[in-house]
Structures are given as C-alpha cells and as structure tokens.
Amino acid sequence: MKILKISMIILLCSGFFHSKSNEKNDQLKSKILKNIRCLICQGQSVYDSESDFASSIKLIVDRKINEGLKEELIYQFLREKYGDWIIYDPKLKKNTYILWLLPLLLFLLGGAIMYKKITVKK
Amino acid sequence: MKSKFSLLVIIIFLSFCFVIFYKGINDSNIYSPKITDKKDIPNFEAKDFDSSKYVNSEKIFKDDIFYIVNIWASWCVPCRNEHPLLMRLSNSQLVKLIGVNYKDNLNKAENFINEFGNPYSQIIIDNDGTLSVEFGAYGVPETFVIDKNKKIIRKFIGPINNDILEEIKLIIK
Numbered sequence: 001m002k003i004l005k006i007s008m009i010i011l012l013c014s015g016f017f018h019s020k021s022n023e024k025n026d027q028l029k030s031k032i033l034k035n036i037r038c039l040i041c042q043g044q045s046v047y048d049s050e051s052d053f054a055s056s057i058k059l060i061v062d063r064k065i066n067e068g069l070k071e072e073l074i075y076q077f078l079r080e081k082y083g084d085w086i087i088y089d090p091k092l093k094k095n096t097y098i099l100w101l102l103p104l105l106l107f108l109l110g111g112a113i114m115y116k117k118i119t120v121k122k
Numbered sequence: 123m124k125s126k127f128s129l130l131v132i133i134i135f136l137s138f139c140f141v142i143f144y145k146g147i148n149d150s151n152i153y154s155p156k157i158t159d160k161k162d163i164p165n166f167e168a169k170d171f172d173s174s175k176y177v178n179s180e181k182i183f184k185d186d187i188f189y190i191v192n193i194w195a196s197w198c199v200p201c202r203n204e205h206p207l208l209m210r211l212s213n214s215q216l217v218k219l220i221g222v223n224y225k226d227n228l229n230k231a232e233n234f235i236n237e238f239g240n241p242y243s244q245i246i247i248d249n250d251g252t253l254s255v256e257f258g259a260y261g262v263p264e265t266f267v268i269d270k271n272k273k274i275i276r277k278f279i280g281p282i283n284n285d286i287l288e289e290i291k292l293i294i295k
Contacts, residue, residue, distance in 0.1 A: 052251055052261075059251070081256075082260070
C-alpha cells in the first residue's frame, strides 16, 4: 500500500514538472515566433501568419527548443538562413548603426536646440 | 552667421530625409534573402521518394561533382514552367539534380514526374517544409547550386528561365 502511495506521488510530481516544462517551452516558442518576420506575408510575424512558410518555421522552432537550443542560437540559425531582416529586433552591428543611433542623435540634437533656446530666452 | 548655420543644418537634414525616402520609394518593399552568400549544405536525413527509405545528406551529395537542388511540388504552377529547362539541364554530365518534393501528395507528385519526365537523379520528400527551411528556402520553386566543396554557392528564388539556365551552365563549367 505504501509503495502504491509513493509511486502515485512520484507519478503526480513527474506529471506536474513535465507540464511546467512544457508551459515554459510554449512561452519561449511564442516569444520567438512573435519576434520572427514572415517572409511570405511581410508585415506579419510568424506567430500571426498562417502561410506555409510560417507553419514550417513554427515546426523548426519547436524542434530546436525540444533539442535544447537556447533562444539566441535559434535566432542565429534563422539569421544564417534568411539574413538579419527575419528578426524584428535587429542586433547592434555595422549595418544597423544608423538604425539604432539615429533616433538617439536626433533626440540629443533636439534637446540641445531646446536647451539653447530656453537659456537664450532667460 | 547663426541663422546661416541653422539654415545649413535644416538643408542637410531635409536632404538626408529626401535621400532616405527616395531610396525607399525606388527599392522593392518585398524583402528577399541574399542569394549569393556561400553557405554549407545542411546535414539532414530525409525520405527517398522512390524507395521510401531514409537517406542522409552525406550519401546524397557523395560525388565530387556540382549538384543542383530544386524544390518543387506538383501543385506549383511555376514548377511546371521550369520543368523543361530542368530536363535540359539533366542531360549535362557535369551536374546532378536533386529534387526536394515540397508538401505534396505523393501520388500527384508521381503523376507529375510521369507526365513531364524526371530530371532528378534522386528525389527526397519534404512533407512539412522543414527541410526547405534548412536550405534557406521560403517557397517553391527554389533552386540551389552546390559546388564540389559542398557549399551552396548560388540560389535562385522562383522558376528558372533561359538566362538562369545559362548562368548555371557557366557556373558548373
């Protein structure tokens, strides 16, 4: 009877941890798919798209997560296949300097102009 | 002096905006991945169309020869248009054609091959499209040229035409 109880508890615990890890993987999968651009219906993420391409990418991402690949490695795999454009959140590198730094420069320039105007008025 | 400087800044800023927007108007707003980057062929295992046995990429690309990987499907209309060109290419001894049958009904794919001819030395099945993703494809048809070092050296998105056929012939010479 005791053995039966213990095995029941172990079974329940393993089921609980298994569902927890599935939940974690599902969250990671959604996060990654929302950050990947669909190349067929451009403007939609793979998460939102129903295209053939998107369904294949969903399978690939699922497979890679189950293989234990980290989020960054999955992005790297997709970048190698399709280029940086496939990721909504591009990395800071030579090709994306303008993209990342221009808003900051414009902000600083605008701030400097405003600061100068205010100090001149005073 | 001060107003001249402000005017200069405004002119530079407007010119910059003009260049960006002008470039944006002229560029295609449909992105397609780069087609000239050299990449290694993926390692994979796929079902053979004829034998239904699993084969791995090392066995498929074992010869010291150029390979053409063509992703096709019986339901794909542009694939029908490019098929006669693939048949012509298959006559060359310098290259082997590998077909990747993409998300297809196998009976229909077989009928397609029986009707239009078989240019492929081997056909592998890609039921769920994941093999095509491993190659970096995002639709059908797509064609990849693989050199003797087993690198993907060229990729053609869409059906091949006479010009592309000539380009492929030049590459494999």
